[in-house]
């Protein structure tokens with residue numbers, strides 16, 4: 520069994536102490552930095568943009584996993600590559616020519632991710648799954664941290680896992696939204712490879728310890 524990856528979401532960090540929170544993740548047992556970029560159009564919220572990502576990348580020493588919640592993401596593929604993103608995830612619902620977008624992301628040397636909203640049937644990924652390095656299953660409606668987990672996600676994970684195996688793809692399954700120590704094990708048992716956690720990590724008393732405890736729970 521491969522190791523489950525833990526990706527704390529910077530959206531829940533203290534932006535006035537961003538360097539401190541980045542160093543916390545650097546020295547923790549977490550694996551990735553999950554970075555949520557929101558444009559106020561695709562989702563009803565605006566998070567932060569390029570200058571903040573640039574500052575994060577300067578200090579972060581782990582994989583930079585960028586989750587774009589923006590319309591027409593093709594416009595920014597090169598920009599995010601230049602900024603230092605390792606994974607670039609676009610929303611299925613925001614791409615008219617998804618296959619072309621995935622090719623553009625890989626051509627820039629990044630891993631290509633596709634995020635799917637809770638209402639989107641993952642059967643729609645059947646024809647592109649071999650071109651996708653990472654599927655980000657939204658387990659909340661995108662736009663905000665701290666929402667509660669949607670239970671239907673378990674069924675989606677199993678279905679997606681079956682598709683990936685059947686198609687001989689190497690796609691990772693990432694779960695984003697409402698992840699806690701209460702659902703983490705069940706998510707991994709269902710087939711999740713990467714767990715994003717925002718509020719669960721950053722609102723805890725000791726985030727480093729919370730990440731270590733989550734790691735222990737999953738190993």
Ligand code: DX5
Nearest residue numbers: 661662664665696697717718
């Ligand atoms: C939601 C974002 C998530 C969010 C997760 O739109 O994509 O990555 O930061 O936060 P929690 O873990 O608090 O639900």
Ligand code: ZN
Nearest residue numbers: 553555586695
């Ligand atoms: Zn996210």
